[in-house]
Amino acid sequence: MKIEQIEAFVYVALTGSFSKAGEILFLSQPSVSARVKSLENELGSTLFNRVGKNIILSKSGENFLPYAKEILHNVQSGKLAIQKENNKTEGKLVISSVLIAAYYILPQLFEKFQKAYPKVRLVIHTGHSHHVLEQVLNYEVPIGISRAVNHPLIETTHLMDDEMVLVIYPDHHFSSRKTVSIEEVAREPLILFNRSTYDWSLTYGVFKNLNIEPNVVMEVDSIEVIKRMVKKQVGIALLPRFSINEELAKNQLLKVNVLNIPQLNRNFELIHLKGATFEGIEKLFIDFIVNYFNRKSTNFYL
Template sequence: MDLGALDAFVAIADTGSFSAAGERLFLTQPAVSKRIAALEAQLGRRLFDRVGREVALTEAGLALLPRARRILAELDDSRRALGNLDAEVGGRLSLATSHHVGLHRLPPLLRAFSQSHPAVALDIQFLDSERAWAQVLGGRAELALTTLGPAAPPLQAVPVWDDPLEFVVAPDHPLAARRTVRLDGIAAHPAVLPDANTFTHRIVADCFASAGLAPQLRMTTNYMETLKMLVSVGLAWSVLPHTMLDAQTRVLRVPGIRLRRQLGHVSHTGRTLSNAARAFMALLDGAAGGRRTGAT
């Protein structure tokens, strides 16, 4: 079975498009179609139904997909294990990062890493934290740099940044003038928060649930910059990282309530990490150690 054809098959399944798969693999669309045609001929099964511009996996395609992922993951693992025999740090490093971490925490680290290891080709995907974890679990990324939630084997989560969260409103919001406010007072007003399946939403929802309350959701979005904009125009209250606060927002002081989350890196304990991934993890762990030392 041709590994290039399997690569094309998985890329189409992930992107839902022959042309998008070609862009991901740096191939033309006809080249991708040729690989799939060869794979279908070899297997004697149609793998995709093509209706207009829509592409959907057939029953045979659905059965092949998890096996194809495992084969490609094993191949990548073997390549990394052999590459690690050479102490040089090079090759490709696949990272999946949340938008917030990627925009607000990673830039200085990426600059330092690129300067120290210019032979490494960085492949960075910007995804929701939960999807980034799935990329690591499925072997499509070596490391995820995200908000951390409960980690279970085979995933391992390591904190790097402590990220305090604040209840915020617009300067002209009815709650903005109060010196302190209770949770039930906040719950009486509409909220904008990340989606319910995100780690951050769960932190906020658990806080309210412990008081027998629930936020009134006006809408959800997983982009912190969008949440800040919606707050700043007075649409609703939200919860934002302390590092994002400025004159567009007012912090609500809630006695006895302190929200925080951990940001860090996630890896797969059952997979061999490349020298590049190990070097990047060492940089992250050094940054975390420096902050802990500076705090003492």
């Protein structure tokens, strides 16, 4: 019995698909099938049954699965223990992240992680929150970094939240003031996110709740494009505070406080399947990222 056979069996059981298991293991579907078949021959029992297009565990498969998981767990833990002893923690970790976090937040974290563990290779998939959620639900990645998620199969760990702030160009007539009213903001040319996005609902909802119709001159799906439009004095915008750090430092953009509006926070969370257990590099990374954000919670913008 080989560990590769057990690994193939576990991932087929978790995903319900030979092809998805192959994607995770970077194997062809026939290779996964061959490994499972060899394991079945060795055990003398069928581990999966086909019901229509679905692959489900047989009774033997259900009985064997917890032992197979424990074997993988012990092997991974053993490898990590030896790597730590030799100071050679290495391997590959695949995660999924919303693009905004990958662009503005994670580079600092990954820089520190790779300095601490230079032989760990990170593979990062990016997309919108629903893409990250789908990849976690489909066992394509073990963990994701997403906006706030509410799903019965998902467990979340809060990483950080960030406030949406009013951003203007230096020559704007608001630049000499510390605060402005929401009514004044509504009369200015505004650049908002596309209305199909969560950010549109968050920002436009502020005006809607106050029965104010904002002067929206443009809708954009990119923070970088919005910042460029503000710099070119096309309009002003509500943007995440962490996305304008560089521009604020260089005085290319300015932040102005807006009176009489609720705090607009955007939460970011670490997500994974409920009941999932993590060992090895996955646990190493989860502990690292949670500790990192706990340390940064009071001085993220410094």
